[in-house]
Amino acid sequence: xxxxxxxxxxxxxxxxxxxxxxxxxAAAAGILAGCGGSRASGxxxxxxxxxxxxxxxxxxxxxxxxxxxxxxxxxxxxxxEKDGFFANTWQAPEHHGTHVDAPIHFGKGAWSxxxxxxxxxxxPVVLIHVHDRAExxxxxxxxxxxxxxxxxxxxxxxxxxxxxxxxxxxxxxGDINSFRNMDGKGTMHFPGFSKEAAEFLLKxxxxxxxxxxxxxxxxxxxxxxxxxxxxxxxxxxxxxxxANLAKIPPAGATLFVGLPKVxxxxxxxxxxxxVW
Amino acid sequence: xxxxxxxxxxxxxxxxxxxxxxxxxAAAAGILAGCGGSRASGxxxxxxxxxxxxxxxxxxxxxxxxxxxxxxxxxxxxxxEKDGFFANTWQAPEHHGTHVDAPIHFGKGAWSxxxxxxxxxxxPVVLIHVHDRAExxxxxxxxxxxxxxxxxxxxxxxxxxxxxxxxxxxxxxGDINSFRNMDGKGTMHFPGFSKEAAEFLLKxxxxxxxxxxxxxxxxxxxxxxxxxxxxxxxxxxxxxxxANLAKIPPAGATLFVGLPKVxxxxxxxxxxxxVW
Numbered sequence: 001x002x003x004x005x006x007x008x009x010x011x012x013x014x015x016x017x018x019x020x021x022x023x024x025x026a027a028a029a030g031i032l033a034g035c036g037g038s039r040a041s042g043x044x045x046x047x048x049x050x051x052x053x054x055x056x057x058x059x060x061x062x063x064x065x066x067x068x069x070x071x072x073x074x075x076x077x078x079x080x081e082k083d084g085f086f087a088n089t090w091q092a093p094e095h096h097g098t099h100v101d102a103p104i105h106f107g108k109g110a111w112s113x114x115x116x117x118x119x120x121x122x123x124p125v126v127l128i129h130v131h132d133r134a135e136x137x138x139x140x141x142x143x144x145x146x147x148x149x150x151x152x153x154x155x156x157x158x159x160x161x162x163x164x165x166x167x168x169x170x171x172x173x174g175d176i177n178s179f180r181n182m183d184g185k186g187t188m189h190f191p192g193f194s195k196e197a198a199e200f201l202l203k204x205x206x207x208x209x210x211x212x213x214x215x216x217x218x219x220x221x222x223x224x225x226x227x228x229x230x231x232x233x234x235x236x237x238x239x240x241x242x243a244n245l246a247k248i249p250p251a252g253a254t255l256f257v258g259l260p261k262v263x264x265x266x267x268x269x270x271x272x273x274x275v276w
Numbered sequence: 277x278x279x280x281x282x283x284x285x286x287x288x289x290x291x292x293x294x295x296x297x298x299x300x301x302a303a304a305a306g307i308l309a310g311c312g313g314s315r316a317s318g319x320x321x322x323x324x325x326x327x328x329x330x331x332x333x334x335x336x337x338x339x340x341x342x343x344x345x346x347x348x349x350x351x352x353x354x355x356x357e358k359d360g361f362f363a364n365t366w367q368a369p370e371h372h373g374t375h376v377d378a379p380i381h382f383g384k385g386a387w388s389x390x391x392x393x394x395x396x397x398x399x400p401v402v403l404i405h406v407h408d409r410a411e412x413x414x415x416x417x418x419x420x421x422x423x424x425x426x427x428x429x430x431x432x433x434x435x436x437x438x439x440x441x442x443x444x445x446x447x448x449x450g451d452i453n454s455f456r457n458m459d460g461k462g463t464m465h466f467p468g469f470s471k472e473a474a475e476f477l478l479k480x481x482x483x484x485x486x487x488x489x490x491x492x493x494x495x496x497x498x499x500x501x502x503x504x505x506x507x508x509x510x511x512x513x514x515x516x517x518x519a520n521l522a523k524i525p526p527a528g529a530t531l532f533v534g535l536p537k538v539x540x541x542x543x544x545x546x547x548x549x550x551v552w
Binding site for chain 2: 054098
């Protein structure tokens with residue numbers, strides 16, 4: 001048996017309010033079952049969530065979208081005045097707003113949105129900051145050295161990780177031209193993952209997917225979409241246009257990828273949450 | 277300081293594979309920080325997720341929908357053959373498949389999908405089984421006594437709970453007529469929450485929302501939508517057409533509500549995950 005003060009300390013650690021919210025003594029009993037405590041039900045250990053951070057931009061028709069695609073259109077179909085309740089319908093592209101690229105987007109025969117195992121939508125976060133470089137160089141990319149530097153500080157990239165790039169690009173999301181950052185020749189300039197970093201994550205580590213706060217997993221000037229073609233056909237997902245990455249820790253958070261389960265979908269606008 | 281065997285016991289509790297996956301000793305150190313351990317970063321306590329269960333039906337145009345609404349239409353817009361990659365667009369009603377009713381759906385001025393705080397999308401699960409009654413009585417409803425019976429077994433309904441009804445109705449989801457279960461007069465018959473249970477949850481407990489495995493929070497024969505009108509205007513959400521509720525524990529799981537963050541939306545098709 002654990003000493004009672006250990007049980008009390010767990011409660012203190014969680015904070016009294018959260019401790020009660022998440023089941024109080026029952027949760028602590030679960031946490032400490034390895035100390036010899038017994039549990040009344042087969043319910044499993046309650047999660048102890050102290051922080052929830054949304055990583056999702058609000059989506060409307062003005063949100064930046066990849067050139068050549070039609071933005072979401074939201075049409076009202078039921079109103080309080082006429083019907084007593086309220087509802088809309090959307091003409092929604094699969095790749096607008098904060099959204100997921102399902103593996104089938106660039107991998108013929110790879111997983112569509114409904115085929116991604118739910119377990120692959122719950123992932124430990126590895127957050128790579130490149131915002132310092134991005135301020136002066138919009139073509140900067142996440143390198144293998146960035147990944148190795150993270151590992152020197154936080155340990156090996158965990159199995160099933162979501163490796164996320166924070167470039168600070170979301171500050172431009174209110175202006176489609178600034179977000180795309182297109183030059184006179186029509187080439188866009190924004191940060192993304194390098195081909196080599198994607199290869200490292202695919203071959204040397206075991207990840208669930210990657211994410212960026214820009215329009216594309218590949219940097220804007222990429223002509224070959226090497227990151228898309230490297231990772232997606234291997235059944236890794238990608239998330240584009242993430243928000244609020246500056247507000248989560250570099251390690252220790254868990255990502256929930258709320259991708260609608262639409263049959264055959266190549267992706268979709270999604271609610272992304274980080275908890276820790 | 278805690279004894280080393282407590283640290284080891286936490287690892288054992290998690291299972292070696294999960295222990296390593298979720299950060300190993302670092303996670304244990306976080307869990308046991310209350311014992312006097314120190315932590316290297318501000319990363320917070322890693323979650324220890326042993327089970328992930330999807331609660332989402334795959335959505336296609338054949339999935340049952342409320343009478344009078346047009347089902348999702350999925351249109352291909354990019355193909356491997358022509359474009360080198362694959363993408364679709366959806367004409368998607370906000371209330372089809374496993375989906376969320378945002379508070380604004382029945383509450384003028386209440387939260388739209390984008391206004392729901394992210395914290396309200398992460399909730400301890402309270403699972404109410406009514407499938408035994410539903411087999412013989414499709415009009416059965418979740419009662420206040422069902423909620424009190426759950427509390428006698430598991431303790432008070434936790435703050436911020438997601439109270440979910442399992443009626444077994446998903447077995448009918450492949451047949452729209454069986455799922456709606458409409459009689460000769462056009463009245464549908466399937467289980468839902470009772471008005472009294474909704475009032476109890478609103479006034480006597482503090483919940484985030486409720487969910488059902490049928491077409492509506494209200495039972496099918498309801499003529500007044502009392503549960504919708506009772507809960508949604510008070511900024512509680514609802515989830516309809518949940519799947520796999522028989523596979524999660526009655527208490528102890530955490531629900532993640534992956535509702536797309538579409539501006540002004542009255543709801544939307546959503547990915548729902550339970551973890552414990």
